[in-house]
Amino acid sequence: MSSILAIIICLLALFTQSQSLSSPTVCIIGSGIAGSSLAHFLRSYSPPNSPPSAARILLFERNGIVGGRMATVTISGETFEAGASILHPMNYHASNFTKLLNLKRRIPPTSMSSFSLGIWNGNKFVFKTLTFEFKNPFVQKIVSFANSLYMLLRYGFSLFKMNSFVEVTVNKFLKYYQSFETRPTFETVDEMLQWAGLYNLTTCTLQEELVNVALSPLLIQELVTVITRINYGQSVYISGLAGAVSLAGSGGGLWSIEGGNWQMASGLINRSDIELHLHEEILSIFNLGESYELNSTKGRSYMCEVTAIATPLDELNIQFTPPISIPERQLQHTHATFVRGLLNPGYFGLQTVSEIPELVGTIEDPDLPFSSISILKRHNETDMTYKVFSRKAMPDSLLDNIFSVRKETIRIDWGAYPHYKAPEVFAPFILDGQHLYYVNAFENAASTMETSAVAAENVARLILSRLFGEVSLSTSYFMSSFSDDELLHAEL
Template sequence: MPTMRLQTLSLRALLFLGLWHTGRRSLASAPELQEQPKKIAVVGAGIGGAATAYYLRQEFGPGVKIDVFEDGSVGGRLATVKIGDYEYETGGSVIHPLNLHMKHFVDKLGIPQRKDVPSKMAIFDGKHILFEESDWFIVNFFRMLWRYGLNFLRMQMWVETVLDKFMRIYQYQQFGYSFSTVERLLHAMGGDSFLTLMNQTLEEAMMGEGFSQVFINDIVAPITRVNYGQSVRINGFVGAVSLAGADSGLWAVDGGNKKVCSGLLYNSKSELIPARVTSISVKVRPSKRGTPVSLYEISYVDQSGAAHSLYDIVIVATPLHRGKSDITFSGFSPPIPSHYPGHYHQTVATLVHGLLNVSYLGTTEAASEFTVSDVLTTDSNGSIINSLSSLDPVHIPKGYKRPPASQANVWKVFSKKPLSQEQLENMFLSYDSVSETKWLAYPAYHPPHRKTPPFILHNRLYYLNAVEWAASAMEMSAIAARNVALLAHHHWHEQKSKIDQEDLHTRLRGEL
């Protein structure tokens, strides 16, 4: 997604980057207390499910059979569409430089990063452009200083403080620690401050830190709108994640971010089962030792019809919310709901190949002089779109240059509702291709925070997407994948000392 760019990175966070590459943990070779499971199922092959399969293989070794069920395309909400001769991202499109799991994945899989194409940003209030980025940093700095004082620099420092605490999770996971709930995971990273952010809006959090309302309306709101399609009344934690996505150094995968998912599945040596899971039930069976053991029966429908299979461990890596899945759970006490409270927010991604009408943005510049690539919008009644971006292909060919606004190009429009023909004709002087994707992309974030769904649904049944109710992002899914893989391992081998430990930040200082 298009974003603004901050200019600094945390030194402490960069030290963690070095830590991540020098000491990754693998438990598959550690002494085990009992034999490994025979079969594990993962439901969903998006970035969360694919990363889960990868980490399960690390934790349980080569002997376990891992099946991954996916009814749609591998990649889930990481998807591309072909327009003309090129493919373009329609889903999650950028990755933060401190997303250490995603960085590890591409390094491990040998997937190159996409070539960077310089971009420029503008803020649109529905009638006029409030701010247009210059090619010169010093010009941008003084423009921001004149209009917003030191708010912009203070936002960088505030986000960096949150990032420094966020980065602790990599240290904990390196040493094999896991958490049974989203709240415990957040508290381990940021203490009470992260839980406080979950219970207030981003606007309230920033006003409490002394940021001006004008700055929040003009700068912060456009960032949350482009990243989550929602206003500054989202919770403060996901708001901070959104602002971190306005950092410098954002990158993407050459050929499309979904390649990470297929690469992780291949690396995990898991079997992809193209099928729709309809139900999960618990079954009690006798074991070799004579004591009863609980197994999980997955019922599914594939091209051949209905079928079912038994597993020792199951990880659900698809949202259990209305409109996202209809998996039923039977035989569990207490009962497991098919749908948890809350709903997913709709964002419509419309890709248009056409000639932009720059006057729609309230500018008098000639199209040949309009060099803005990313237009973010304020939360005003006049804004029918969340953002408008000139798209580059997922693979940048040699000699590629982004076409100027005076030439036809592919533009991505994010909006809450599908665009009408009249709206498209207002935005574009002409167009020859329109591709529309309706995403239930992320939860609707409405603080105060209610308790998130648990990571642990039953003894050896786990729910990865609980983490989305803190913040939905590729890296958050990867963190949750590592967490549930560790939980599954520790529960199987009864290593309770590695689950829900308090004060890890202080305790682990001496181990670094």
């Protein structure tokens, strides 16, 4: 009798273990593009009726809406991107998400070929492209061509060298879209970058990289500096890979999602069969051996076989037991100030508003109060909506000097991206050697919506392969996402 009872107990134990393996709980912290992409890839890469497909996924977001640093702002009833704003034509994950979710692309009205650019040094415009009030498309093409010649005269063939530098970097990044047969999973960011041939770019500054490819000092001091200040709020002394990504984000073909990029996160979450916990911040994570106990601001506890952090840890106060060790990192704060009103031409030493370029960039000078000012929408000649980027909050007194009219002002302080400093040191994707993962470890290489999705895709593969052993991942989703023509013939 006792032997029969022992057998029953063993069978129950095996059944319980099997149930745990077949339906693990995966907890994801953060609902931005990293967290939503991770949930999506976990579902998409799990073959139907397989153990991974039965996983329970919980997603925690401390705010009341999803999207993280993808957010919008409403001014006078109109909506504009407030956070992550632009996507590159070769952001293939974002492109696929857009198709998958039936979202519409929006081409920014101020593309590189159409907007007027001015580089401000605090006293005058050291460079300003031509502008023409007449909006006839043929005339605009002529003006665009003239501006290209004008830039070539000022910066010479260094422009082509800069484009070549960016193209080489982007082509290396495209390796992350290769099929599973040729692309391994990576446990560290270092391995991931070395495999693609990108690691060395994180060991030097952008300034050093551009000097090595013989860019002119004038181009680096002016145009390149304007781009890095706009895209990362930092100087050309950021690490080389982040700088190259920043330069890629200033080219042609840029786009966004009609109605807001946050819809990618929302759509991926909605179709991934997850339990979404809004207004719930995770305060502590305890490693209990076979699982993790997560405790939240709502006084609740959750048991998770897998925990993935998909938000920067730099300004969070999660208590880890046992403690984890990651390199210290600071976030670069960008202050985005949205103003509906009218710029003051006198501030720029000009006579009329029409003389002010649509995009005002700045050189690197600690005394300059802003990084850039751009027109988001021209309602009429005396009423426009602007976006101002700065490293510090802009007080009303300063705004009243820069603007002659302010009907509405909205300020947002973004902990937007890492403060880049070469050589970069990376946290691992696996924080404890078990099943505690950190998607945002990749941000020290470069921070964009697409790089977050690329990192999330790698972590999803890592989780599935480590949790279920040699389980065969479903490649049907991935291989249908990108055509051979896209990957083999992509050009900047």
